[in-house]
Amino acid sequence: MESGAISLFMSNVETIPGKSITRSLGLVTGSTVRAKHLGKDIFAGLKNLVGGELKQYTDLLNESRNEALQRMMMQAHGMGANGIVNIRFATSSVAAGASELFCYGTAVVVE
Amino acid sequence: MSVTVSSIIVGVLFASLPLFPFISWAMGRWYQSRLMNALSEKEKLEGGSLQNENHLSTASSTVLMSAQASALLHVSICVGPSMGQIFFMWFKSLVGGRLRSYEVVLEYGRREVLFRLREQAKALGCTSIHNVRLETSVISFAQNQDSKRSSVEFLAFATGLIH
Numbered sequence: 001m002e003s004g005a006i007s008l009f010m011s012n013v014e015t016i017p018g019k020s021i022t023r024s025l026g027l028v029t030g031s032t033v034r035a036k037h038l039g040k041d042i043f044a045g046l047k048n049l050v051g052g053e054l055k056q057y058t059d060l061l062n063e064s065r066n067e068a069l070q071r072m073m074m075q076a077h078g079m080g081a082n083g084i085v086n087i088r089f090a091t092s093s094v095a096a097g098a099s100e101l102f103c104y105g106t107a108v109v110v111e
Numbered sequence: 112m113s114v115t116v117s118s119i120i121v122g123v124l125f126a127s128l129p130l131f132p133f134i135s136w137a138m139g140r141w142y143q144s145r146l147m148n149a150l151s152e153k154e155k156l157e158g159g160s161l162q163n164e165n166h167l168s169t170a171s172s173t174v175l176m177s178a179q180a181s182a183l184l185h186v187s188i189c190v191g192p193s194m195g196q197i198f199f200m201w202f203k204s205l206v207g208g209r210l211r212s213y214e215v216v217l218e219y220g221r222r223e224v225l226f227r228l229r230e231q232a233k234a235l236g237c238t239s240i241h242n243v244r245l246e247t248s249v250i251s252f253a254q255n256q257d258s259k260r261s262s263v264e265f266l267a268f269a270t271g272l273i274h
Contacts, residue, residue, distance in 0.1 A: 010183040011270040013171045013242045017178035049135050050142040051193035051216060053223070054262050057250060058189045061264060065187065087183060089268055091248040099250050 006073050009083035009110055016083050016110045025079045025107040030072030034064040035098045064101045065089065072103055081107035135195025142193075143215055150223055157229065166239040167229070178272040182235050185269075186227040189250060190220035191262035217263065221245065224265040237271030244268050 009016045043056050076084050087105035094100045127134075192200075196212035203210060224245070232240050246266040 009181070011181050011242075012183060012244065012268055013270050017181040017270070017272055048191060048194050049138060051139040051191055051196060051212075052143055052146050052219070054189045054191055057262055057264075058187065061187050061189060061250070065185065069185075087268070088244075089185065089246065089266055091246070091250070091264060091266065093248075093250060 006077045008073050008076060008081070010073075010087060010105075011083075011085055012087045012105075014086060016085060016108070019083070019110040021083070021085070021108045021110050023109040025076075025081050025109065027104060028072050028075045028079070028081075028084060028107045029102070029104040030068040030070070030075065031100055031102040032064045032068045032071070033094060033098055033100045034060060036060070061091075061099075061101065065103070068101045068103050072105065076105075076107040079107050081109055083108045083110040132195040132198040135193045136199055137195070139193030139196045139212070143219065147215065147219055150219065150226065154222070154226060157226070167225075167243060168239075168241055169243050171242040178274055180273040182237060182271045182273070183268070184228055184231050184235070184237075184240065184271045185266065186224055186231055187264055187266040188220055188224045188227070189262045189264050190216050190223075192216045220263060220265045224267045228267045228269060232269075232271040235271055236273055238274045239272045240269045241272060242270050 009019060011017065015021060047054050047056070072084065072087075084105040085108055087103060090102045090104075092100050092102070192212045192215075200210055200212060225243075228240065228243070244267070246268075248264050248266070250262050250264045
């Protein structure tokens with residue numbers, strides 16, 4: 001595990017495949033609330049003329065979701081875990097023009 | 112001279128304003144069918160081991176023990192129909208029935224997100240994908256909630272296994 005980027009074993013199943021869980025440390029969560037970027041929104045508005053994929057929104061949400069994951073990983077790292085199992089993602093529109101990207105999982109120690 | 116030319120341009124723009132929903136609808140239909148065709152082509156070209164349905168499952172506990180390593184995969188995509196299509200959907204909703212524009216867009220989004228999930232798995236060297244979960248949510252970035260510029264987000268996440 002490097003000091004800069006935290007690397008954890010992560011999965012959305014009950015175990016880390018190929019490893020065994022020795023200790024469970026409890027729930028870890030991470031979330032971000034993101035509003036649109038005005039410039040990007042204008043481009044997305046133009047894209048709305050034809051529909052299909054709205055690339056600006058896709059990028060924005062991916063970026064935000066990665067940040068939420070980073071926060072969850074930081075929390076797990078702070079608890080002394082080296083893995084997170086049963087990761088779930090959730091998205092909700094909390095306000096007009098903003099959405100919350102949320103992820104949660106169980107921090108574990110594996111070997 | 113230039114005044115008349117510009118007034119003609121403005122006149123044409125104003126005259127075409129009522130046509131806007133039709134134009135947007137037609138462009139949407141054309142563009143989305145092109146996207147679908149491109150996706151079908153990509154899926155055909157893809158081939159490979161991950162195409163096998165045994166290698167892409169929603170089950171959480173099969174052959175997990177034999178794996179050496181794993182990775183969390185997550186992909187999302189935002190899609191939406193065109194403004195013109197949304198406009199005509201309002202008329203369609205008077206009589207009910209199938210909303211074809213939405214069906215096409217949603218099918219495209221879901222197939223594309225699964226395609227990207229497989230791409231991501233391949234990039235990480237995974238040989239199979241387990242516990243696939245698909246989520247759908249409405250993302251409204253516009254200020255008013257019932258705006259014509261909301262989009263649907265598809266999220267797929269899974270555990271990729273390296274055997």
